Amino acid sequence: xxxxxxxxxxxxxxxxxxxxxxxxxxxxxxxxxxxxxxxxxxxxxxxxxxxxxxxxxxxxxxxxxxxxxxxxxxxxxxxxxxxxxxxxxxxxxxxxxxxxxxxxxxxxxxxxxxxxxxxxxxxxxxxxxxxxxxxxxxxxxxxxxxxxxxxxxxxxxxxxxxxxxxxxxxxxxxxxxxxxxxxxxxxxxxxxxxxxxxxxxxxxxxxxxxxxxxxxxxxxxxxxxxxxxxxxxxxxxxxxxxxxxxxxxxxxxxxxxxxxxxxxxxxxxxxxxxxxxxxxxxxxxxxxxxx
Amino acid sequence: xxxxxxxxxxxxxxxxxxxxxxxxxxxxxxxxxxxxxxxxxxxxxxxxxxxxxxxxxxxxxxxxxxxxxxxxxxxxxxxxxxxxxxxxxxxxxxxxxxxxxxxxxxxxxxxxxxxxxxxxxxxxxxxxxxxxxxxxxxxxxxxxxxxxxxxxxxxxxxxxxxxxxxxxxxxxxxxxxxxxxxxxxxxxxxxxxxxxxxxxxxxxxxxxxxxxxxxxxxxxxxxxxxxxxxxxxxxxxxxxxxxxxxxxxxxxxxxxxxxxxxxxxxxxxxxxxx
Numbered sequence: 001x002x003x004x005x006x007x008x009x010x011x012x013x014x015x016x017x018x019x020x021x022x023x024x025x026x027x028x029x030x031x032x033x034x035x036x037x038x039x040x041x042x043x044x045x046x047x048x049x050x051x052x053x054x055x056x057x058x059x060x061x062x063x064x065x066x067x068x069x070x071x072x073x074x075x076x077x078x079x080x081x082x083x084x085x086x087x088x089x090x091x092x093x094x095x096x097x098x099x100x101x102x103x104x105x106x107x108x109x110x111x112x113x114x115x116x117x118x119x120x121x122x123x124x125x126x127x128x129x130x131x132x133x134x135x136x137x138x139x140x141x142x143x144x145x146x147x148x149x150x151x152x153x154x155x156x157x158x159x160x161x162x163x164x165x166x167x168x169x170x171x172x173x174x175x176x177x178x179x180x181x182x183x184x185x186x187x188x189x190x191x192x193x194x195x196x197x198x199x200x201x202x203x204x205x206x207x208x209x210x211x212x213x214x215x216x217x218x219x220x221x222x223x224x225x226x227x228x229x230x231x232x233x234x235x236x237x238x239x240x241x242x243x244x245x246x247x248x249x250x251x252x253x254x255x256x257x258x259x260x261x262x263x264x265x266x267x268x269x270x271x272x273x274x275x276x277x278x279x280x281x282x283x284x285x286x287x288x289x290x291x
Numbered sequence: 292x293x294x295x296x297x298x299x300x301x302x303x304x305x306x307x308x309x310x311x312x313x314x315x316x317x318x319x320x321x322x323x324x325x326x327x328x329x330x331x332x333x334x335x336x337x338x339x340x341x342x343x344x345x346x347x348x349x350x351x352x353x354x355x356x357x358x359x360x361x362x363x364x365x366x367x368x369x370x371x372x373x374x375x376x377x378x379x380x381x382x383x384x385x386x387x388x389x390x391x392x393x394x395x396x397x398x399x400x401x402x403x404x405x406x407x408x409x410x411x412x413x414x415x416x417x418x419x420x421x422x423x424x425x426x427x428x429x430x431x432x433x434x435x436x437x438x439x440x441x442x443x444x445x446x447x448x449x450x451x452x453x454x455x456x457x458x459x460x461x462x463x464x465x466x467x468x469x470x471x472x473x474x475x476x477x478x479x480x481x482x483x484x485x486x487x488x489x490x491x492x493x494x495x496x497x498x499x500x501x502x503x504x505x506x507x508x509x510x511x512x513x514x515x516x517x518x519x520x521x522x523x524x525x526x527x528x529x530x531x532x533x534x535x536x537x538x539x540x541x542x543x544x545x546x547x548x549x550x551x552x553x554x555x556x557x558x559x560x561x562x563x564x565x
Contacts, residue, residue, distance in 0.1 A: 076452040096452040118453040
């Protein structure tokens with residue numbers, strides 16, 4: 001895994017960072033401005049500003065109950081916001097993998113039929129999508145017979161089958177084994193690079209988030225900070241939200257792939273104690289603001 | 292041929308069973324059996340309103356069933372009470388209200404048993420024409436909204452996100468259900484309508500590999516139940532509605548017994564691992 005985008009982070013370290021200002025308006029698939037959702041007695045989210053553009057992966061991170069899924073549903077038009085506005089580019093195709101989906105046992109539904117749930121596709125397209133998610137051998141299986149990980153793969157295959165302009169994935173790899181996870185994230189990158197979809201991803205896997213995302217939005221009822229993965233990792237709001245460990249993880253991760261920032265130049269991967277040490281060196285590497 | 296009351300009842304029942312197949316499957320998949328029951332129970336109130344307002348009884352039943360479905364939608368928005376509890380309230384209070392009002396309307400003499408349990412003798416040529424029209428209309432409607440309905444059955448939000456307008460589909464589904472309940476009243480009776488929707492669908496489940504196949508199989512199971520039940524009703528002089536439901540039940544039990552031997556390893560799994 002390589003990242004080819006970790007260069008101009010120093011200018012983006014302040015919060016909240018808006019990285020979309022220099023893009024063409026045409027590329028924005030969906031955007032929300034100052035969006036809030038109120039449910040009796042509390043705001044689920046408030047003051048959310050963000051957008052998803054063609055060919056970009058935007059990742060939402062945040063603690064449980066921070067409103068990640070709510071924001072995804074606002075962007076998709078499932079939840080109508082009580083304040084602010086959402087604008088989706090008209091006529092775009094949308095693919096969605098919801099966080100939770102159960103199919104009643106009384107519904108006879110094969111994996112193949114699940115693929116054509118919201119639109120009709122050719123057998124060849126269906127087989128290609130299933131092969132890409134490693135499910136080619138389960139085409140005729142009933143969806144209720146699949147394991148949790150297999151079912152997630154099927155849902156991802158279904159969502160990318162229509163070559164969506166906008167792809168929204170709410171914890172898509174839950175229940176998928178570790179080696180499968182890497183393959184699926186590779187697939188998601190491919191969808192961005194080959195189909196050019198704009199992707200909104202909700203994920204807990206901070207390592208992969210850092211590697212794949214063009215932009216990270218850190219939420220906790222509101223947008224705490226957003227910007228490039230680097231900018232978010234270095235943001236004090238992020239460290240406060242996720243605790244020091246997460247910040248370390250991100251910092252170490254970044255250093256592993258950006259050796260010029262390493263003060264001692266050593267390459268010691270996947271070692272807990274070393275990581276801690278490396279992190280304590282981290283702030284000295286490239287920060288001016290936090291001093 | 293249509294002068295024979297039995298032939299008329301048979302044709303009406305078959306028309307009803309064809310519609311009940313796909314609608315019943317959707318009810319089973321969406322776990323809406325109690326909802327269908329509630330709409331059906333409201334039908335008696337519809338009969339009463341029909342008498343009071345001097346409009347066609349079938350129309351009265353249709354409007355009342357639809358009204359109850361819509362009130363439920365409104366009540367659901369307010370949260371606080373579960374759908375289950377709301378249905379319990381609506382279902383039996385509309386039935387009770389219908390019975391009380393009917394008793395108060397002393398100038399109206401009706402065969403209550405006929406409404407509650409069906410009356411094959413009452414199917415007229417006009418009814419047949421109405422059923423034929425409804426059959427074409429509702430079947431066309433179901434086919435038209437099948438994909439959104441099925442997608443929303445799997446996941447309403449998914450259907451919404453991918454642009455399939457599930458709310459409209461659900462409304463049209465309720466409309467179709469209200470129509471079917473209105474015409475089913477004479478065949479199986481208010482208290483037994485839901486069984487004609489649910490039992491054939493449950494029977495079809497074992498023999499089906501796709502949703503569409505299950506819908507067709509449910510229609511076929513319903514047709515067999517109607518023919519068997521009405522024949523039995525004629526033979527043994529039993530009420531038509533309960534006879535059809537008993538026939539449907541026998542068919543369901545038969546499907547379970549015949550399936551026992553070969554259902555241990557589903558065919559698809561065998562294919563997958565060999």
